[in-house]
Amino acid sequence: MLSEDEVKKVAEMARIELSSEEVAKFQKDLSSVLDYVDVLKEVNTDDLEIVSSVTGLENIERPDVARLIDYQEEIMANAPERKDRYYKVKSIL
Amino acid sequence: MPEVKWEELELHELREKLDSKEISSVELTKYFLARVKEQNPELNAFITITEEEALKQAQEADEYMAAGGGENPALCGIPFAAKDLFMTRGILTTAASKILENYIPPYDATVIEKLKEQRAVMVGKTNMDQFAHGSSGETSFYGPTKNPWDVTRMPGGSSSGSATAVAAGLAPWALATETGGSIRQPASLTGISGWKPTYGRVSRYGAAAMASSLDSMGAMARSVKDLAMIAEVLSGQDEKDSTTGPVEVPAYSKLLDASLAGVKVGVPKEYFVDGMEEGVEARVEEAIAVLKEQGAEIVEVSLPNTKYGSMVYAIVCPSEVSSNLARYDGIRYGHSTQAGKDLFEVYAKSRAEGFGDEAKRRIMTGTYVLSAGYYDAYYKKAQRVRRLIMDEFEEVFKQVDVLVAPSSPNVALPLGKAANDPLFGYIADQLNIPGSLAGTPGLSIPCGFAKPSDGGDKDMPVGLQIIGPQWGEQKVFNVGYAYQQVTDWHTKRPGV
Numbered sequence: 196m197l198s199e200d201e202v203k204k205v206a207e208m209a210r211i212e213l214s215s216e217e218v219a220k221f222q223k224d225l226s227s228v229l230d231y232v233d234v235l236k237e238v239n240t241d242d243l244e245i246v247s248s249v250t251g252l253e254n255i256e257r258p259d260v261a262r263l264i265d266y267q268e269e270i271m272a273n274a275p276e277r278k279d280r281y282y283k284v285k286s287i288l
Numbered sequence: 289m290p291e292v293k294w295e296e297l298e299l300h301e302l303r304e305k306l307d308s309k310e311i312s313s314v315e316l317t318k319y320f321l322a323r324v325k326e327q328n329p330e331l332n333a334f335i336t337i338t339e340e341e342a343l344k345q346a347q348e349a350d351e352y353m354a355a356g357g358g359e360n361p362a363l364c365g366i367p368f369a370a371k372d373l374f375m376t377r378g379i380l381t382t383a384a385s386k387i388l389e390n391y392i393p394p395y396d397a398t399v400i401e402k403l404k405e406q407r408a409v410m411v412g413k414t415n416m417d418q419f420a421h422g423s424s425g426e427t428s429f430y431g432p433t434k435n436p437w438d439v440t441r442m443p444g445g446s447s448s449g450s451a452t453a454v455a456a457g458l459a460p461w462a463l464a465t466e467t468g469g470s471i472r473q474p475a476s477l478t479g480i481s482g483w484k485p486t487y488g489r490v491s492r493y494g495a496a497a498m499a500s501s502l503d504s505m506g507a508m509a510r511s512v513k514d515l516a517m518i519a520e521v522l523s524g525q526d527e528k529d530s531t532t533g534p535v536e537v538p539a540y541s542k543l544l545d546a547s548l549a550g551v552k553v554g555v556p557k558e559y560f561v562d563g564m565e566e567g568v569e570a571r572v573e574e575a576i577a578v579l580k581e582q583g584a585e586i587v588e589v590s591l592p593n594t595k596y597g598s599m600v601y602a603i604v605c606p607s608e609v610s611s612n613l614a615r616y617d618g619i620r621y622g623h624s625t626q627a628g629k630d631l632f633e634v635y636a637k638s639r640a641e642g643f644g645d646e647a648k649r650r651i652m653t654g655t656y657v658l659s660a661g662y663y664d665a666y667y668k669k670a671q672r673v674r675r676l677i678m679d680e681f682e683e684v685f686k687q688v689d690v691l692v693a694p695s696s697p698n699v700a701l702p703l704g705k706a707a708n709d710p711l712f713g714y715i716a717d718q719l720n721i722p723g724s725l726a727g728t729p730g731l732s733i734p735c736g737f738a739k740p741s742d743g744g745d746k747d748m749p750v751g752l753q754i755i756g757p758q759w760g761e762q763k764v765f766n767v768g769y770a771y772q773q774v775t776d777w778h779t780k781r782p783g784v
Contacts, residue, residue: 202652209610209655210617210632211648212640220645221652224710228606228653231711232599232666240672247671249487249501249678249727250533250758257527269377269394275624282619285631 196226294319295457296781299366299514300541302460306353306365313353313365317346317409320367324411324458331434333452335372336380337412342367349407362517362541363408369459371450372413373420373496374400374505383496384418384428387616387623387642397494398526399463399505406521411459414449419613420465420498421646422446423473423716424706429644432703435478436782438746441700444474444716447508451478454508457781461509461518465495467502468601468713469696469720472732475508476695476751479734481768481778482508483515484720486758487727488533491526499608500531502601502724511778512733512768516540519761535759543762546770549583553767554688558594559719564697567738571750572694575735575771579692582770589684589691593677597722598714600677603657603670604725609647610654616642649710674725681726685757690767693719695732695751699740723755730755731768734777749780 197205202222206213213221267280276283294316297305305311321339328334349365370376373383375393377400382388396404403410417427425433425448433448435441436456443452450462451474464471466484475482483506490505497503507518523537555576560569580586618624618638625641628634643651657666684691697719706712714721723730731754737747752771756764772778 197656201656205652205656205659207636208659209651210614210635210639211643211651212633212636217648221649224649225653225656227710228602228649229656231714232602232670235596235599235603235669235673238593238596238673238676240669240676243672243675245668245671246501246674246678250531252488252531252533255530255533257530266377266394269392273391273394273621275618275622284619285628285634287631 197222197229295323295460298511299363299460299509299517302366303362307360313346313349313409314343316365317342317367317411320411320459327456327458330439331436331452331456332431333414333433333449333456333458334369334412335382335384335415335430335449338379338410341379342409342411345407345409349409352407361406363403363406363521365407365409367409367411367459368403369412369414369450369453369462370400370410371416371447371462371464373416373465374463375494376400376410376413379413381413384416384430385642385644385647386429389429389623391621395494398491398528399522400494402521414453414462416449417446417646418644419496419647420446420467420470421609421650421713422706423469423713425449426703426706427644427646435700437479437748438700438744440702441744441748442477442703442705444477444696444700446470447474450508451475451480454480454510455782461507461514464506464508466504466506466724467498467605468724469717471506471508472695472720472730472751472753473717475732477700477749479749479780480508481510481512481515481734482506482732483519484724484730485519485523486729486761488531489729489759489761490522491529491532493526493528497612499605500612501608502605504724512731512765512772513541513544515731516544516765516769538762540762540765544769545766546773547583548579548767548770551584551767552587552688553579553584554587554589554684554691556589556591556594556691556693558591559693561697561718564694565699565738565741568694568696568698568750571736571738572752575752576692578771578775579767582774587688589688591680591684591722593673593680594722596673597677597725598718600670600673600725601721602714603666604674606650606654607658607667608654609650610658613647613651618642677722678726681723681728689763691755693753695719695753699738699748699750702742702744719753727758728755729758729761729764731764733768733771734780736777
């Protein structure tokens, strides 16, 4: 079982605020997922390479050609807060 | 003349009727829009109905077809629905989440672009499990989709709305996606045909990312012949997705071959799991007997690592989810909190308010298993077991051409069954996930009906899945096509 502190730490890393009820709920949920996958420990995986490419394709390239993008305003229109052509965020420093 | 039930026609029939001017695209589009508007309040298959755009597209398709000048594109003028995670320029795209509740994409997904080139007509965006996290349709922020065979039951998921839309005849076909089992499982539960492509066969560009090493863009339709037509249009290399390969796209629909003589069909014994419903097992055995009668050689095979598939997935999928969903920051687009005092709070509160429980669960599971100290024990371990599963598929396809098995161990469950079960999706998709981890293509096709073991009184559809080797779409289509030449399960429709 994950501890309360572990759940809080994970939530902080994942940038998700949790209420205290949620901490208890996800403590249970995350633990049940981790218990579920625990069986994998029994599988012998010595000498097996991790999967990093599913179909084995390598070095798929495309010509490095500049393209004109004509939808800057459509992109910016989705910003919750903006000033002119800039995203507006809370002060960082 | 008797009134034509256009929703009962297959795509090649609709193509003929449009080409011969028996019906116009505008008429056909109005017909399906009327069905959507009539039935969607009960079925909740669509999040957005794009009536205005659809009628405009249909008008343009009619003008194009009237101008003549050669053969019309296969899907020209034919309506379709798109799962609401495909970016559609200027049209709301929510991924069934709150965090994207107002998101208007500035660009089209590659598959949407291809369908626009065809002059296909999009009638709406379909409901789904939120961010495709789930196997019931119930994690949608916009409420669950109903199964048209029994509206007290789930249609499966995550492509819940696409499945119900096709099963209920609200659209001739629908775009869908599969990461674990999100096409095959709902296709099975709603009695339609569904195609999960080889990983990299269809561009992922412009589909809201879930787990990038697994996400596959496919389709749901009324028959395998329909799916082969659609596959020809959607497939191919895309410079915007470097996991699409320089692999030729065969003319799948023209190469369909119903002769099973000499075709070796493997039946993996591990797919007949404990807890499988009797009716499901019986229908699948009957379907295998049909294939045998048609000349296929049935071979019992073993894939002993099948049981680990869902566990590998329960690590790999959330890991990739946690990375992909990091982009939702409440700053560039999507829901943003009103309560954030500093930047950290803007992130943490926007995400807390915008994501549903299943998304939170997967993001945090992924964050945990990827974090320092756990990465080797969980993520690397899982990707090694995944290698074992991939090797096993590669080996088995040296012995047989395709595999057949149940698409799901059970028929559709009652709505509410998935609620608050953190393992629901992993168990529900246990027969689909191993093939997804191995990047193999698959079909689910209807193979009869069975009573639910929970005492429900309505017969519900059962699905047979056909799995092929990577890039082996044609083999899979051929076996499904052959089966549908001698059976009529795929023509059965719910009586609504």
